[in-house]
Amino acid sequence: xxxxxxxxxxxxxxxxxxxxxxxxxxxxxxxxxxxxxxxxxxxxxxxxxxxxxxxxxxxxxxxxxxxxxxxxxxxxxxxxxxxxxxxxxxxxxxxxxxxxxxxxxxxxxxxxxxxxxxxxxxxxxxxxxxxxxxxxxxxxxxxxxxxxxxxxxxxxxxxxxxxxxxxxxxxxxxxxxxxxxxxxxxxxxxxxxxxxxxxxxxxxxxxxxxxxxxxxxxxxxxxxxxxxxxxxxxxxxxx
Amino acid sequence: xxxxxxxxxxxxxxxxxxxxxxxxxxxxxxxxxxxxxxxxxxxxxxxxxxxxxxxxxxxxxxxxxxxxxxxxxxxxxxxxxxxxxxxxxxxxxxxxxxxxxxxxxxxxxxxxxxxxxxxxxxxxxxxxxxxxxxxxxxxxxxxxxxxxxxxxxxxxxxxxxxxxxxxxxxxxxxxxxxxxxxxxxxxxxxxxxxxxxxxxxxxxxxxxxxxxxxxxxxxxxxxxxxxxxxxxxxxxxxx
Numbered sequence: 001x002x003x004x005x006x007x008x009x010x011x012x013x014x015x016x017x018x019x020x021x022x023x024x025x026x027x028x029x030x031x032x033x034x035x036x037x038x039x040x041x042x043x044x045x046x047x048x049x050x051x052x053x054x055x056x057x058x059x060x061x062x063x064x065x066x067x068x069x070x071x072x073x074x075x076x077x078x079x080x081x082x083x084x085x086x087x088x089x090x091x092x093x094x095x096x097x098x099x100x101x102x103x104x105x106x107x108x109x110x111x112x113x114x115x116x117x118x119x120x121x122x123x124x125x126x127x128x129x130x131x132x133x134x135x136x137x138x139x140x141x142x143x144x145x146x147x148x149x150x151x152x153x154x155x156x157x158x159x160x161x162x163x164x165x166x167x168x169x170x171x172x173x174x175x176x177x178x179x180x181x182x183x184x185x186x187x188x189x190x191x192x193x194x195x196x197x198x199x200x201x202x203x204x205x206x207x208x209x210x211x212x213x214x215x216x217x218x219x220x221x222x223x224x225x226x227x228x229x230x231x232x233x234x235x236x237x238x239x
Numbered sequence: 240x241x242x243x244x245x246x247x248x249x250x251x252x253x254x255x256x257x258x259x260x261x262x263x264x265x266x267x268x269x270x271x272x273x274x275x276x277x278x279x280x281x282x283x284x285x286x287x288x289x290x291x292x293x294x295x296x297x298x299x300x301x302x303x304x305x306x307x308x309x310x311x312x313x314x315x316x317x318x319x320x321x322x323x324x325x326x327x328x329x330x331x332x333x334x335x336x337x338x339x340x341x342x343x344x345x346x347x348x349x350x351x352x353x354x355x356x357x358x359x360x361x362x363x364x365x366x367x368x369x370x371x372x373x374x375x376x377x378x379x380x381x382x383x384x385x386x387x388x389x390x391x392x393x394x395x396x397x398x399x400x401x402x403x404x405x406x407x408x409x410x411x412x413x414x415x416x417x418x419x420x421x422x423x424x425x426x427x428x429x430x431x432x433x434x435x436x437x438x439x440x441x442x443x444x445x446x447x448x449x450x451x452x453x454x455x456x457x458x459x460x461x462x463x464x465x466x467x468x469x470x471x472x473x474x475x476x477x478x
Contacts, residue, residue, distance in 0.1 A: 026386055031376040054379055095397075095404050135396060135403035137270040140293055147265055147389045150382070154390050157374060158334075194469035206462060214453035223445060230433035231470055 003102045003160050006109055008034040009149060010071050012124060013115040017042045021051030021059065022146030023113075028055035030153035031160075035062040036071050036110075051146075068112070068124055075110035076101075079120050079128035080148060082141045087122070091131040094152050098159035103212045106174045111152060116145055172215035181216075181224060182208055188228045242341045242399045245348055247273040248388060249310050251363060252354040256281045260290030260298065261385030262352075267294035269392035270399075274301040275310050275349075290385075307351070307363055314349035315340075318359050318367035319387060321380045326361070330370040333391050337398035350391060355384055411454035420455075420463060421447055427467045 009027055014020050020043060024035055035058050037043055043064065052059050065071040078097065079089075092100075101109055112128065114120035125131070134143060134151055143151075186204055189195035195203060216224060248266055253259050259282060263274055274297050276282060282303065291298050304310040317336065318328075331339070340348055351367065353359035364370070373382060373390055382390070397404045425443055428434035434442060455463060 022383060022386075025381075025383060028379045029375045029382045029386070053383075054381060093404060134393070135400070136268045137396075140267045142264075142293060143268045143389070144261060144264060144292075144385075146383075147261075147268070147386060150386045150389055151393050154373070154393075157376075189466065189469075192466075192469045192472075194466055203462065206459060210453050210455055210459050210462075214449050216449055220445060220449050223442065224449075227428065227431075227433055230428075230431045233431075 003098075003109075003156055004031045005033070006107065007032055007101075007156055008036050008072075008075060008108060008110045009153075010036045010038060010068070010110050010112045011040065011145070012038045012068055012112055012120060013040065014043075014113075014145065015041050015116050016047070016145075017045030018047040018051045019116065019145040020045075021048035021053075021055070022144075023149040024048075024052045024058040024062075025055040026146050026150035027153050028058055030150075030157040032153050032156065033058060033061075035059070037062055037064045038068050038071050039066060040064065068127055072110040072112070072127060075108040076105050077110045077112065077128045079112045079125055079131050080114070080152065081119060081131050081133050082136070082143065082148075083119065087125045087131065089125065089128060089131045091133055094132055094134055094155040095159075097130075097132045098152075098155040101156070102159040103172065103215050104175050104178070113145060113148060171217050173218055173221045177218075177221060178212070181211070181221060184225060184228050188231050192231065242337075242348075242395055243270045244272070245346065246271055246340075246395055247275055247311075247314060247347060247349045248392075249275045249277060249307070249349050249351045250279070250384070251277045251307055251351055251359060252279065253282075253352075253384065254280050254355045255286070255384075256284035257286040257290045258355065258384040259284075260287035260292075260294075261383075262388040263287075263291045263294040263297040263301075265385050265389035266392050267297055269389075269396040271392050271395065272297060272300075274298070276301055276303045277307050277310050278305060279303065307366055311349040311351070311366060314347040315344050316349045316351065316367045318351045318364055318370050319353070319391065320358060320370050320372050321375070321382065321387075322358065326364045326370065328364065328367060328370045330372055333371055333373055333394040334398075336369075336371045337391075337394040340395070341398040352384060352387060410456050412457055412460045416460060417451070420450070420460060423464060423467050427470050431470065 009032060011020060011023060020040060027035060048059055049056055112120060112124065114124065134148060136143060185207065186195065186200055190197045248271060250259060250262060253276065259279060266274060287298055288295055351359060351363060353363065373387060375382060424446065425434065425439055429436045
């Protein structure tokens with residue numbers, strides 16, 4: 001399933017209904033469709049509908065929950081934060097996050113946005129696997145809620161861009177298959193003495209990045225694994 | 240002078256004063272400060288001030304002009320357009336534009352946004368050197384005015400400080416180096432008997448596509464060539 005249909009935008013206790021509508025519009029312009037609200041102050045509301053313009057369908061299909069826990073139960077959870085937090089969680093940028101979600105995370109993803117003034121609470125962060133922070137001017141970091149949704153949605157769309165550019169739809173293999181490939185690759189590189197088995201880290205990390213970018217589909221993965229097997233086989237033939 | 244202080248955001252005949260305020264806020268979060276208005280319907284206005292939140296200073300310093308020509312007289316002019324136009328102007332994406340403006344264009348830059356419903360007119364386009372179009376869902380392209388300003392401002396900020404993007408700007412090797420790599424790869428695949436030298440075509444085409452997507456930079460290319468050499472070397476060792 002492509003990234004855009006795997007991402008759920010979760011607004012936690014949004015205070016202004018206008019922002020809910022504007023967020024829905026921001027989502028729809030980038031091809032995101034799943035909006036979830038946790039304890040919205042006012043919803044449904046005329047301001048939300050007015051600001052949604054052509055994205056009122058996302059408001060109609062939006063699910064409303066009483067707790068964040070229920071809203072993200074089936075998801076990989078990413079919290080957004082304007083401030084630098086002293087939270088012991090990995091913090092990433094929208095671009096890096098989008099690229100990683102597209103290539104390395106399978107399944108549903110929930111992207112959380114906190115209440116307008118205060119942001120996500122520590123209890124909300126407890127449910128997050130990682131954080132994302134939009135690079136902003138340190139003197140004035142406070143993006144409007146819908147503007148923050150717009151930037152994240154934009155980066156998610158661009159991470160999908162190779163597929164959206166008109167090239168035939170591709171289905172990269174999942175993270176498990178990539179791991180099996182990396183293991184195989186590492187074994188072979190050690191066997192041909194390219195990789196020092198005591199210090200494989202840095203080189204393997206670079207190769208992982210390279211092949212993650214290529215995002216091989218099943219057919220291509222078969223070719224790559226076939227090449228590795230043939231190298232192994234050659235070793236066997238002569239050894 | 241850095242890019243952010245060279246860019247002037249020009250709103251042409253904005254209809255809703257709230258959008259002027261929201262655009263000012265979007266600008267300021269990304270470090271842009273120069274706002275110019277051409278024939279705003281209502282300005283100054285309470286809605287503009289309300290939506291600007293902490294960016295009211297940009298509204299106070301905003302210049303207002305009667306004609307677009309005066310507003311951009313000293314600038315390199317880029318028009319934004321949601322639709323695909325039959326305008327004989329180069330059209331680029333926000334990311335590409337920002338990176339090029341940072342590296343190749345000196346002096347002032349004016350970034351134009353048209354009226355909410357209709358966008359820039361053909362007369363406005365006559366004053367533009369090029370166009371920029373935000374990649375959006377073809378089914379629902381209509382970003383809110385301030386949301387469009389937010390995305391452009393965000394890309395300008397990241398172009399100014401690529402390290403903030405999280406995905407550092409990469410410099411893939413050129414086509415010549417890629418061809419040398421493909422030749423080397425083909426030789427090695429024939430040597431390990433993975434590739435039938437009589438029918439290399441289809442498999443090599445697939446591998447080319449895969450590695451073209453990965454777009455290796457120089458460092459990564461050195462690793463790939465090193466691996467190929469090590470496979471060759473192993474053959475030599477035993478053969």
